[in-house]
Amino acid sequence: MFIDTHCHLTDRYAEPDTLDAIVNNAKNAGVGALICACAQPSDFRPAIEIAKKYDNIFCTLGIHPEYAGKEIENSFQDFLNNPKVVGIGEIGLDYHYGIENKKQQIELFKKQLLIAKTHNLPVAIHSRDAEEDTMAILNDSVRGVMHCFTGSWEFAKTMLDRGFYFSASGILTFKNANELREIFTKIPNDRVVIETDSPYCAPVPYRGKECEPAMVIETAKILSEIKNLQLDELESILESNTKNLYPKCHVKL
Numbered sequence: 001m002f003i004d005t006h007c008h009l010t011d012r013y014a015e016p017d018t019l020d021a022i023v024n025n026a027k028n029a030g031v032g033a034l035i036c037a038c039a040q041p042s043d044f045r046p047a048i049e050i051a052k053k054y055d056n057i058f059c060t061l062g063i064h065p066e067y068a069g070k071e072i073e074n075s076f077q078d079f080l081n082n083p084k085v086v087g088i089g090e091i092g093l094d095y096h097y098g099i100e101n102k103k104q105q106i107e108l109f110k111k112q113l114l115i116a117k118t119h120n121l122p123v124a125i126h127s128r129d130a131e132e133d134t135m136a137i138l139n140d141s142v143r144g145v146m147h148c149f150t151g152s153w154e155f156a157k158t159m160l161d162r163g164f165y166f167s168a169s170g171i172l173t174f175k176n177a178n179e180l181r182e183i184f185t186k187i188p189n190d191r192v193v194i195e196t197d198s199p200y201c202a203p204v205p206y207r208g209k210e211c212e213p214a215m216v217i218e219t220a221k222i223l224s225e226i227k228n229l230q231l232d233e234l235e236s237i238l239e240s241n242t243k244n245l246y247p248k249c250h251v252k253l
Contacts, residue, residue, distance in 0.1 A: 001032030002220055002235055003242045003249070004213040005167055006090070006124060006147050006195035009036040009057070010046040013199050014212075022212050023054055029214035030235075032056060033242075033249060035195075037090050037124060037147075039064040041075040051084035058249050060089040060124050062112060068104035072111055080119050086248040088116040089124025090147050093137075096129045106133065113142055122245055125164075131155045138162060145245055148197050153183050160191060165245050167195045170203030170211060173222045185226050192227075193242050194219050 004026065008014070014022060026034060036047045036059040047059040061079055063072055079085060091112040093105050116123045123144035127134040131151055135158050145165040149156070156166065166187050171177055184192065194216050196203075202211035203218040224234040243249055 001239055002030050002194070002216060003033040003035070003239060004031055004196050004198075004216045005035050005145070005193045005242055005245070006037045006060075006169075007034055007198040007213050008039065008043075008200075009034070009050055009198075010038070010043045012043065019050065022214075023057070026213040026216075027056075029217050031213050031216055033058070034213050035060060035086060035246065035249065038062055039090060040067050041070075041072070044075065044079050048079055048082055048084065051082075058084050058086045058246070060087040061085055062089040062091040062124065063108060064090055064126060065092055065094040065105045065108065068101050068108045070108075072108065076115055080115070080121075083248065085121070086246040087122045087124055087144065088112055088119075089144070090126045091123060092126035092128075092147075093130035093134055094126060094128040095133075102133075106137065109137060113137070116142060116144075124167075127151065127155075135159070138164075143245075145193060148195065148201065150180055153186065156183055156187060160187065165191050165193055165241060167193045168219055168223050169195050169197050170201040170206075170215065170219050172219055173203040174207070175204070181222070181226050184223065189227060189229075189237050190241060192223070192238065193245060194223065194238055 033056045038047050038061050051057045051059045124147045140162040145167050147167050148169040149166045196211050196216045198211035202209050224231045
C-alpha cells in the first residue's frame with residue numbers, strides 16, 4: 001500500500017462531512033494509510049479524534065514555526081502517550097517571510113526537539129530558507145524526515161549523514177522542478193517517503209485544485225520514473241521506509 005506521510009485533515013483544512021469521502025478516495029487509489037500532521041495546538045485534539053475514528057489514520061503533533069512565541073509547555077502533555085501519535089511535527093524553521101522572529105522560532109524548534117527525544121518519537125521537519133540554522137540545530141541524536149523536501153543537495157547530503165528520510169510531495173511533479181527531481185535521483189531508495197501536504201501542493205495534473213491524499217499516487221508515478229522502478233516496486237519500498245521512519249504506524253490491509 002501507499003502511505004501519505006503528511007496530510008492536514010483537521011477541520012481547519014477539511015470539512016468534517018467530507019472526511020469519509022477523502023479517506024475512501026485514498027483507499028480506492030491504493031493509499032492505505034494516512035498520517036495527519038498538526039501545525040498548532042488547536043489541531044491536536046481534532047487530529048487524535050480523527051485517528052481514533054479511522055483505523056488507517058495516525059497523527060503527528062507539532063507547532064509550525066509561524067506560531068513561534070506562543071507558550072507550548074502544556075500543549076503536548078495530554079496526548080503524547082496516545083498509540084496513534086507516531087511523531088512530532090511539523091516543526092522547524094521558516095525564514096521565507098523574514099527573520100524578525102528568528103530567535104523565537106529557534107527556541108520553539110529546540111523545545112519540540114526535546115519533547116521528541118524525551119518520548120523517543122521521530123520528527124517531521126519543516127525547513128524553508130533556513131538550511132544553515134536547521135543543520136546547526138539538528139544532529140544525529142534525532143531521527144525523522146525532511147517534510148516536503150525542496151532543499152539543496154548539500155543540505156540533503158548533510159541530513160542523509162544524520163540518518164534522516166526525505167519526503168517527496170506534489171512539487172516533484174511540477175514542470176519547473178527539474179533540480180528537485182535530480183536531487184531525488186541521488187537520495188538512496190531506502191531514505192524516501194511520499195506525502196501530499198494536502199490541502200496544499202496538488203500534483204500535476206491537479207495543480208490549482210485542493211489536494212487530497214489520493215493524489216499522492218501522482219507523486220509516486222514521477223518518483224518511480226526518476227528512480228527507474230516499477231510502481232509496485234516503489235510501493236513496497238515506500239511502505240517499508242515509512243514503517244521504519246514511524247514504527248508506530250502499523251496498518252495492515
